[in-house]
Amino acid sequence: MLSFSNISKSIDSGLRATFDATWTMVIEMVIAGVCVISLFAILGLVLVLMERKVSAWMQIRLGPNRVGPKGMLQSLADTVKLLVKEGMTPDGADKFLFNLAPFIAIIVAMLLMAPIAFAKDFQLWDMNIGVLYVSAVSSLMVISILMAGWASNNKYSLMGAMRSGAQIVSYELSAGLSILSIVVLTGSLNLNDIILSQANGWWIFKGHIPVMIAFIIFIIAVTAETNRAPFDLAEAESELTAGFHTEYSGMKFALFFLAEYVNVFIVCAIGATLFFGGWMPFHIGHWEGFNQVMDFIPSSVWFFGKTFFLIFLIMWFRWTFPRLRIDQLLNLEWKYLLPISMFNLLLVTAMAILGWYF
Amino acid sequence: MVEEIGRTTEGDVIINVGPQHPATHGVLHLLITINGETIKKVEPHLGFIHRSIEKMCESLSYRQFIYVTSRMDYLSSHINNHACALCLEKGLQIEVPSRAQVIRVLMDELTRIASHELWWGAMAMDLGAFTPFFHAFRERETINDIMEETCGARLTMNYIVPGGVMQDIHPNFQQRVKDFISLYKSKVGEYDELVTGNIIFQNRMKGVGYLSAEDAISFGCTGPTARGSGVTCDIRKLYPYEIYEQLQFDEILETAGDSFARYMVRVREMNQSIRIIEQLIDNIPEGDFQAKTKAVLKLPKGEFYQRVETARGEFGVYIVSEGGTTPYRIKFRSPGFSNLSALDHMARGSKLGDLVAMMGTLDLVIPDIDR
Numbered sequence: 001m002l003s004f005s006n007i008s009k010s011i012d013s014g015l016r017a018t019f020d021a022t023w024t025m026v027i028e029m030v031i032a033g034v035c036v037i038s039l040f041a042i043l044g045l046v047l048v049l050m051e052r053k054v055s056a057w058m059q060i061r062l063g064p065n066r067v068g069p070k071g072m073l074q075s076l077a078d079t080v081k082l083l084v085k086e087g088m089t090p091d092g093a094d095k096f097l098f099n100l101a102p103f104i105a106i107i108v109a110m111l112l113m114a115p116i117a118f119a120k121d122f123q124l125w126d127m128n129i130g131v132l133y134v135s136a137v138s139s140l141m142v143i144s145i146l147m148a149g150w151a152s153n154n155k156y157s158l159m160g161a162m163r164s165g166a167q168i169v170s171y172e173l174s175a176g177l178s179i180l181s182i183v184v185l186t187g188s189l190n191l192n193d194i195i196l197s198q199a200n201g202w203w204i205f206k207g208h209i210p211v212m213i214a215f216i217i218f219i220i221a222v223t224a225e226t227n228r229a230p231f232d233l234a235e236a237e238s239e240l241t242a243g244f245h246t247e248y249s250g251m252k253f254a255l256f257f258l259a260e261y262v263n264v265f266i267v268c269a270i271g272a273t274l275f276f277g278g279w280m281p282f283h284i285g286h287w288e289g290f291n292q293v294m295d296f297i298p299s300s301v302w303f304f305g306k307t308f309f310l311i312f313l314i315m316w317f318r319w320t321f322p323r324l325r326i327d328q329l330l331n332l333e334w335k336y337l338l339p340i341s342m343f344n345l346l347l348v349t350a351m352a353i354l355g356w357y358f
Numbered sequence: 359m360v361e362e363i364g365r366t367t368e369g370d371v372i373i374n375v376g377p378q379h380p381a382t383h384g385v386l387h388l389l390i391t392i393n394g395e396t397i398k399k400v401e402p403h404l405g406f407i408h409r410s411i412e413k414m415c416e417s418l419s420y421r422q423f424i425y426v427t428s429r430m431d432y433l434s435s436h437i438n439n440h441a442c443a444l445c446l447e448k449g450l451q452i453e454v455p456s457r458a459q460v461i462r463v464l465m466d467e468l469t470r471i472a473s474h475e476l477w478w479g480a481m482a483m484d485l486g487a488f489t490p491f492f493h494a495f496r497e498r499e500t501i502n503d504i505m506e507e508t509c510g511a512r513l514t515m516n517y518i519v520p521g522g523v524m525q526d527i528h529p530n531f532q533q534r535v536k537d538f539i540s541l542y543k544s545k546v547g548e549y550d551e552l553v554t555g556n557i558i559f560q561n562r563m564k565g566v567g568y569l570s571a572e573d574a575i576s577f578g579c580t581g582p583t584a585r586g587s588g589v590t591c592d593i594r595k596l597y598p599y600e601i602y603e604q605l606q607f608d609e610i611l612e613t614a615g616d617s618f619a620r621y622m623v624r625v626r627e628m629n630q631s632i633r634i635i636e637q638l639i640d641n642i643p644e645g646d647f648q649a650k651t652k653a654v655l656k657l658p659k660g661e662f663y664q665r666v667e668t669a670r671g672e673f674g675v676y677i678v679s680e681g682g683t684t685p686y687r688i689k690f691r692s693p694g695f696s697n698l699s700a701l702d703h704m705a706r707g708s709k710l711g712d713l714v715a716m717m718g719t720l721d722l723v724i725p726d727i728d729r
Contacts, residue, residue, distance in 0.1 A: 059492035323486025
């Protein structure tokens with residue numbers, strides 16, 4: 001059967017037959033790198049188009065419909081426009097940091113791709129500390145935003161960066177705690193093990209209400225971490241014009257933009273992996289026929305379907321809610337989400353010890 | 359006071375909001391002094407869209423100058439025209455046919471709804487929600503279509519002339535207004551669902567931008583801005599013009615004085631406007647739509663003043679005539695100017711995000727402030 005794991009296995013065995021071990025590894029790394037970069041570009045294009053179509057649907061509009069069939073090529077046209085635009089560096093800016101910041105944003109997003117299992121047995125790096133790695137690397141994102149805000153020598157940018165710093169650092173906590181509740185249940189930091197533990201049911205169904213609460217907190221926290229509305233204070237168009245990327249133009253701006261969308265994809269992929277079983281198909285107890293039909297759907301379709309469902313959820317938030325104020329944002333985290341997620345973690349731990357889950 | 363560029367001697371940061379800024383909805387320039395996120399001072403700088411309309415009017419004849427006033431508060435251009443026409447009619451002692459009076463009031467109230475719809479969308483956009491803007495425009499488009507059919511224009515209608523209205527209403531007018539009313543009533547629930555009842559929205563609005571009744575009076579605030587603080591100031595009730603004294607409608611008052619009160623006043627005012635339209639739409643009397651007037655109007659020597667209630671507050675026209683064909687001096691009292699003056703008082707001590715919300719609730723139209 002044609003699946004991602006079979007393709008990768010046949011490429012691997014073909015390479016091993018022609019080259020020695022070292023060269024095989026080098027070539028495989030290059031192939032993986034090219035795959036990540038092209039996935040990156042495709043994700044950017046698809047997600048931007050999806051956002052525009054979703055927002056248009058919610059706002060009683062048609063959305064892009066001129067370039068290509070049904071506007072499919074709109075984001076490609078946008079990319080070309082951004083590529084040919086001049087990327088200006090302001091006079092008073094710290095040139096080195098100013099130009100470095102977008103690349104850090106993009107590198108962080110790329111690094112986060114590593115432990116995600118896109119399909120059955122299809123993963124760039126099956127590391128045993130996957131969850132820890134994800135939460136460690138994703139917090140590096142704030143550095144690029146702070147760097148961009150500081151180096152721009154613009155007060156709006158600086159304010160956006162400061163807001164973002166406060167926001168990401170605080171929401172990291174509840175995101176981490178809600179991820180921990182799944183780690184407690186599975187007893188493993190390996191993303192693959194977490195997926196395999198959901199073979200007979202996803203955690204969102206197996207884990208009763210505590211996991212449901214953890215999921216809700218997770219989705220709120222990652223929305224805040226990726227600076228998406230209603231937590232888009234770092235950009236806050238009506239207050240700070242464009243926040244930390246006010247001074248960026250052309251491709252440098254596009255890199256921030258791309259990093260934002262890829263980050264959304266990654267956090268949703270993590271959410272799908274932890275709570276919805278990653279590439280695991282949907283099974284109901286002893287309904288053998290139903291389960292076999294579900295197994296017939298390729299695992300990559302399951303993974304991307306779940307991820308895009310969560311992405312849609314986050315886009316739905318963005319186009320429905322007004323923005324919070326900075327003090328309300330921090331109150332929400334420190335006074336509500338953090339205590340709730342701590343208490344919830346205790347509940348989950350008790351549940352795990354007593355074995356009160358399916 | 360300013361030690362180095364963009365910084366006060368106390369170490370607070372000065373930033374320019376505008377003249378090109380998404381939140382100012384035009385070319386308003388606010389010089390704000392902030393400490394972190396907290397606002398210490400707001401200093402509005404005007405003049406970026408000053409077209410000296412008052413001076414321009416002095417060289418235009420009495421028939422012509424009305425059209426220039428459409429360009430001041432472009433969202434209630436009908437009501438501006440109405441005020442000028444009423445002022446002239448007062449001076450020339452023209453009896454306006456009752457059909458024209460009813461049409462004028464209907465148009466005024468439709469304009470008021472259209473203006474509040476736009477404000478509602480823009481207000482939500484200031485708070486970071488984009489979707490309500492498009493929902494508001496769905497209903498506003500219907501009003502614009504009605505205007506287009508009868509007046510021939512969608513924004514600067516120039517429909518009201520001294521002595522009546524420019525032409526009779528379109529045969530479809532009554533039916534389309536009724537269609538609009540039923541559309542509005544079916545959709546108004548969405549407004550509450552999407553914005554008014556939203557917890558984030560309420561937290562952003564309640565207790566923010568407090569303006570006491572005394573302050574509202576001393577700053578000369580009028581319209582929904584003052585009524586949100588509990589000040590009775592509806593010109594339609596206090597100094598009724600046209601047929602407003604015969605109509606059943608309530609003056610909306612909220613006493614809280616915060617952003618949410620001002621928001622609620624406008625939302626509830628839309629319902630009152632619908633109520634007025636419902637009373638009139640089936641009762642447009644037959645007759646002339648315009649009184650017989652001379653081709654060249656000459657206002658007698660003297661001073662004339664007329665005030666009306668626009669969507670933003672009290673709009674006044676003051677004409678000094680020397681008896682010629684053009685006014686000697688014209689002064690407009692625009693509601694936005696006085697309402698803006700309260701911004702500094704309201705905003706001190708609040709966060710930067712709230713400043714945007716407060717400007718939203720003041721419903722500023724910059725060409726109205728600058729003229």
